[in-house]
Amino acid sequence: MTSEHQPSPPDADTETTAPDAATAEAKAKKPLPEGVPFMRVIKSYVLRAGRTGPGQQRAYEQFGPRFLLNYAPAPLDVAAAFGRTAPVVMEIGFGMGGATAQIAQARPQDNFICCEVHEPGVGALLKLCGEGGIENIRVFRHDAVEVLDHMLPDGSLDGVHVFFPDPWHKTKHNKRRLIQSPFVNRLARHLKPGGYIHLATDWEPYAQQMLEVLSAEPLLQNTATDPALGGYVPKPDYRPLTKFENRGLKLGHGVWDLVFKRV
Template sequence: MSESRETALHRRPKGAPRFPEGPAPDPAGSHFERRIRSFQPRRSRVTAGQGDALRRLWGVWGLDIDGQRVLDLGEMFGGLPVVLEIGFGMGEATAQMAADDPSTGILAVDVHTPGQGNLLALAEKAGLSNVRVANGDAIILLREMLRPGALDGVRVYFPDPWPKKRHHKRRLIQSEFLSLAASRMKPGAVLHCATDWEPYAEQMLDVLSGHPDFENTQPDGGYAPRPAFRPLTRFEGQGLDKGHVVHDLLFTRV
């Protein structure tokens, strides 16, 4: 039986990128030092719809974090205030927040290819113009590609808790990261973290409370109620069903 036209069209040389016009496997390459990563790239299965979105929309709303240029967020978002979201999973909450608040731009960063494609598809379906999808290391984005005071907020929802003690050094919310994030945030900008891992929540509260660039929005110095603008995600709902307690932390850049 002869090879189908569809199979022939989708055949690619071994080692060739699956999405030539889409996100690069390692956008920063060897340009920067190899540091301890706070994330693990996941190359799980990309559905047909996600792949189609990556092929068609990456050149419009996507960008690789290569560390080789400084982004003009004003031009990118048409002058809107911009919030950086680090780690967006499958993008449902990001798309909902963007739809609920079209006056704010969301620069959403992740390394999960299916999630990148899913968020692009959701943005197109909802007609969103205030979302951009970035692929790669958020540390390189902050350090190399954003100007001081460029951000009106930073969101870190349910980062990898790295539960084993020997892996705690991989956790994102640490003093060094906070100093870098603060340098790219405007005075008054809010850093919003959320986690369902109790020991990580305690570490977040401790390191944020002790950092000179941030001030807790809660008068009692504790956790914040979940703000209405942060949607209850499917992942969060599963955790709540298991008895997990979700903690929100909202700190202002002083």
């Protein structure tokens, strides 16, 4: 659940509000607590404003040195970052981090590199990691595209998660959607053979675009096997329902999951 790419209606895991330019600039210049190691230079998305609560601010100070990774234009030593060698999954945009924490706890055998630019969301996930003892998450508060381009080599990832990116509902804004052919090709190249991309959205026109874009990528193959689902897959067990999603399902709203594998 991305901050640059939020779900259509906000929920407890993802709620943010769009800032005016002055607010965004002021937040970008706000000083860091001493010793908190992360970059604030953000370049390639719409940054949503949101108040960082005292608990989240304490999480930066207390748990940041343990779970936050610095962006640098140099390859990341993943084994050193996690203190072990394990399959690596990248999550792009995790909102307030509740689902991310649950997935990591359900899959302790995997390492999760999580990118988010929304400051309160990063603080919330740090709090969940620190207080819950979730050791298989590391967090970049930085643009995922730059992390991919400069810190993770091709063929280095076992999986990629992008859950509920901003659908940019208006037709004139569709070009701003994250899931476009060049980006999907970038993700596919970073996957190991057999690695997967898992996307989810609650906006059917975006689901259709996702399916078209992923199906057109020659490095990927759809894992869907049920013709009745039209190319989508049942929600994998490891992806938990958000509060918003659960409410929507009770009202008859749809959610579409896609899982494609690297050939």
